[in-house]
Amino acid sequence: MKLKDFFNTDSEVEVGEITQNSKLVVPGDIFFAIKGAKVDGNDFIDDAVSKGAVAVVSTEPAKKKYPVPYFQVDDIDLAMAKAAVKFYKNPSDDMFFIGITGTKGKTSISYLLESIFNEAGIPCSVIGTINYRINGEVFAKAPNTTPAALYLYYMIDKMRSAGTKVVIMEVSSHALELKRVFGLNFDVALFTNLQRDHMDFHKNFENYFAAKEKLFDSLIENSKPAKTAIVNIDDQYGLRLADKIKAKTTLIPVSLVEAENVKESLNGVTFSYKGESASINLLGKHNLYNAVFAVKAAMAYGVDLQTALKGIAKLQGIPGRMQRVNKGQPFYVFVDFAYTTESLMKAYETLEPYKNGNIITVFGCGGDRDRTKRPLMGLAACQNSSHVLLTNDNPRTEDQQQIFNDILNGMKGYTNYEIVQDRALAIKTGISLCKENDILLIAGKGHEDYQILAGKTIHFSDRETAETELEKLGYVQKQ
Known part of the structure; x- marks a missing residue:
């Protein structure tokens, strides 16, 4: 691709890679200078240019005249996401995307879903809090629940190349607020609950909820032909969300009353769901929510109920979750x-x-x-x-x-x-x-x-x- 494919320029210069790490720059790369909490990428612009960067992107005015194009933008996170969408030719268009947001339950649901798709013989990959997995193999540890856009799209491109059919993604409120998932076209979005967390970042519950809502705004607005929102209506914020989106997309509610004949033990939970016997090797009634979420999301893809229930029963446990x-x-x-x-x-x-x-x-x-x-x-x-x-x-x-x-x-x-x-x-x-x-x-x-x-x-x-x-x-x- 050429530089003019990314920015308002006539430059025919070929672009090799896009990166925010000056240490990784090689000739032909675009360097995004990110001002982080501890390190300011703007301090490494000279280093990136000396290594062959063909363009620099920053929110800061240029400190001097550089020998390569310098693009000042208002929102560096959005600029990175837009560049990633173009560079990787939006891999989310070629796979079925399930996004999970909410304070609690994201990781458990992702593991339950992965177990279901494994049972169904459908190659799936996971982006989540514990690690990132491509078709069952650990690709990398997870420094963030949802990584920054450039790395996120790079990884999703790897998943596409590996033959992944379904991507299961934990979507954090930080990622939504910082536009890390901008451009990703989700097929299914899940809302688990909203509890006190990240108040240092969001300041109050309304801001926190507004960040979570952005996943469903993008679901409604994207170009996928059939889109589904699965929402916990036992949660007051879930109920608000369901009311807001019910006329705009297919809404599937989740409520604990759907699980019947519930019996708990230190070995897990047995229950009935839609007339079928079911079990999970996870402790606590809260994991019934997670199980029902996983079953409904898998069925939205096309997995039948019996296979979904077999899948959740085969998951033996989740690292660090009770x-x-x-x-x-x-x-x-x-x-x-x-x-x-x-x-x-x-x-x-x-x-x-x-x-x-x-x-x-x-x-x-x-x-x-x-x-x-x-x-x-x-x-x-x-x-x-x-x-x-x-x-x-x-x-x-x-x-x-x-x-x-x-x-x-x-x-x-x-x-x-x-x-x-x-x-x-x-x-x-x-x-x-x-x-x-x-x-x-x-x-x-x-x-x-x-x-x-x-x-x-x-x-x-x-x-x-x-x-x-x-x-x-x-x-x-x-x-």
């Missing part, structure tokens, strides 16, 4: 990604039917993130636990004591807690406190295999740490 750590110990250990007040409460609700002893909770709150949820999570932990071990959880660059102080504001009047700043020691302490039939809930990090301390990333896994401590105590049963 994941049981079982080494044969006489008590229960669960690792869960509960990092909001609502998800922490949902974890307690899930465990309540099996509580024959104490519930001990290990948790903390992330640094440089929404501070408003911290006291609420502290209160929830104290109210629902016999003992709470308050610890670190990716403090990033924020002072750990400040994070603790925010959480402690919600724990006033309670004495059933202690602060153990080192997370590994907190998990070890939690295990040592457990007696027969007690439950240890290690909340907040879930699948993550890292800690961000003072801005540095180190390897750390709640699951691995718990397994190691249990093995030290002589519990060696294979899970």
